[in-house]
Amino acid sequence: MIINHNLMANNAINRMNVNSANASKSMEKLSSGLRINTAGDDAAGLAISEKMRGQIRGLDQASSNAQDGISLVQTAEGALNETTSILQRMRELAVQSSNDTATDDDRKAIQSEITQLGKEIDRIGNTTQFNTKNLLDGSMGKEVGTASANVNTSAVVKSGGSAVSSTSTTLVNLQDSNGNSLGIKSGDTITVSYDINGTTHVTNKISVTSSTDLTTFNGSTGAFSGNATLAVNTDGSLKVTASTAGTDKAIEGISIVVKDSSGNSRDVATSALSSFKETKAATDKRADGTATLQIGANTNQNLNIDINDMRAQALGVSGLEVGTQAKANVAIKVIDNATQKVSSERAKLGAFSNRLEHTINNLGTSSENLTSAESRIRDVDMAKEMSTFSKNNILSQAAQAMLAQANQQPQQVLQLLR
Secondary structure (H helix, E strand, C coil), rough: CCCCCCCCHHHHHHHHHHHHHHHHHHHHHHHHCCCCCCCCHHHHHHHHHHHHHHHHHHHHHHHHHHHHHHHHHHHHHHHHHHHHHHHHEEEEEEEEHHHCCCCCHHHHHHHHHHHHHHHHHHHHHHHHHCCCCCCCCCCCCCCCCCCCCCCECCEECCCCCCECCCCEEEEEEEEECCEEEEECCCCCCEEEEEEEEEEEECCCCCEECCCEEEEEECCCCCCCCEEEEECCCCCHHHHHHHHCCCCCCCCEEEEEEEEEECCCCCECCCHHHHEEEEEECCCCCCCCCCEEECCCCCCEEEEEEECCCHHHHCCCCCCCCCCCHHHHHHHHHHHHHHHHHHHHHHHHHHHHHCCCCHHHHHHHHHHHHHHHHHHHHEECCCCHHHHHHHHHHHHHHHHHHHHHHHHHHHHHHHHHHC
């Protein structure tokens, strides 16, 4: 028997400390409800869990972003609903004015309302906002503004009787109806005519003396207002350029007659409108105004929303005239084109809204499933951990009892001293 080293007591102390530590960990897990409270509990599990938590919070915020996107789209679509109503009223007035039972005074009154309605379309386009961001003034379009102030601009003529104001492109390479270059040569003369709201405008005859001639394009009231020029390209085609964007009028027809030095002519019919080709100048860099919605938890998981300019000039109804039967008759077609543009834009916005609804549903499902996966890693099984705690608690108490017994063992030595 020895008394200097109480090995049984030391062993009991060690086991008691281990059992107490295990019981303490079990109590911590039961108190927090988490299986992993520190990295030491499960280093790999902690890393995976934290990554999942980041994804879950990102998905939840993406869902909120998508909901804000729907609100933006609904705001724009609601404003366009009123624009459609205005266009319907303008069409009604144009139909009324196109009837010759209306007197000049009647048409003046109709023209006054048409003008005010056009201004209201502009007001809606300029003031419709979401969180102070303009929605319908074109600033949220795919191409807005120019990076260079020195780039020539032009009014873009589209086939089908409409003109769209533009600040990005120059019309170049007007070909004949067969898609061939006009082959303009020195000595040729050119005459250009086009109809705007029922009125025919004709340019002065242009005498070509070289392949780089620049001659004033005399369309002072119409799509080519401003300092517009008509140039001859080196390949013998035509180029229309303007220093300012033209007013947005309805062009019903355009005809270009080229005569050679012998007086023989080559006529380009109205169908050649579709042969206008748009090119961008090398220095004309357009900014992208589309709104980017972050609809995912990770980089580049987004959706771009673009809304075109929905003001009167972009729709072709700015300065619309219904003062005569002919002008009112043309105005009906112009308004129909504008209504179609607004309806197309509303349909696009509706598609965005529906897509975002599905996005929100998907984000909610993903967040729910990922939360469940993270829970399986991080959360504690309360029933199992309670059983473990009870075991460790009993073992700790048993170790304390054995320590008491071990401390009494050296006292047996006193019996030998009697």
